[in-house]
Amino acid sequence: MENLLGVLKRENKEREKRLIVSDRRILSDMVGYMKTQKICDYDIELVRKTIIRNALRSYGRKKNLTHLVGDDYRKYCDKLCENTRKATGKELIFSRGVTAIYAMALMYMARLVDIVMTGGSFMKEPVEINLGYLAAAAVILLGTLVMYYYIFRIMKQKGTQMSTGQTGGMIAILIVIIGLAYAGAYFLSDIHLFNVIWWVPIALIALIYVLFKILYIQYENQMAKEA
Incomplete structure (x- = not known):
């Protein structure tokens, strides 16, 4: 049986390896925070994919995830999660x-x-x-x-x-x-x-x-x- 959530998680894990160590730590905190909001697991991985993509793009501008997130990563997560589905x-x-x-x-x-x-x-x-x-x-x-x-x-x-x-x-x-x-x-x-x-x-x-x-x-x- 194909596990679409598992496939997306593995893809994100491979992409995440391209992030610097400090950004991986922030990303881990962000994923943990999103889980406290009881968001659908698949949507969490979609948001995680977006965060990784944005972080990698920021490297080209000599920035990192910390610059994108600011002082409170929760606000950044909340903005990305506006259209996500709640876990049933x-x-x-x-x-x-x-x-x-x-x-x-x-x-x-x-x-x-x-x-x-x-x-x-x-x-x-x-x-x-x-x-x-x-x-x-x-x-x-x-x-x-x-x-x-x-x-x-x-x-x-x-x-x-x-x-x-x-x-x-x-x-x-x-x-x-x-x-x-x-x-x-x-x-x-x-x-x-x-x-x-x-x-x-x-x-x-x-x-x-x-x-x-x-x-x-x-x-x-x-x-x-x-x-």
Whole structure:
């Protein structure tokens, strides 16, 4: 299945390599800012393509992206995004869902590694799923979501540098996430829930990932054709 969004992203990535390092950093901040506005993913890449093109053209006039953007890149982004489409709930579910599935896969792999580190063999005996593991996994998922929105709120604010308070807030959130996850794993690990054959969760996660990925590609292809 052709992935039109993926094709555009790869093209932009290749074009971006022609930018100077400082302009790449600004562009990364600009893309992050546009995502906080919940703009359609395909339209974000179209705007990104325009920004790269404008930056490359400015080089011929002995300027760079900083000269084009000015003191606040958000205003420049807002102007370019005037006619972009807002991301629908469906698109957000598909895109965020893919990210969540990645996280679940990593946490399950961590469980398998834990079994090996404690002298067990998940291939010879069922994998125990206890309440502590599920509690820690839930805390990490929810904590990642909190951190995600916290960073988005920072990017919406004026200024390109994080303040001391904002940095402290990120550290505090991270400490709370780690503390709660560890507490859940330590105090609730004795509560047994069920056992599973090691490959069953992998197959289930893979199936859900493929389903979400196909639906996401189909949706973005529709957005690309309507652009």
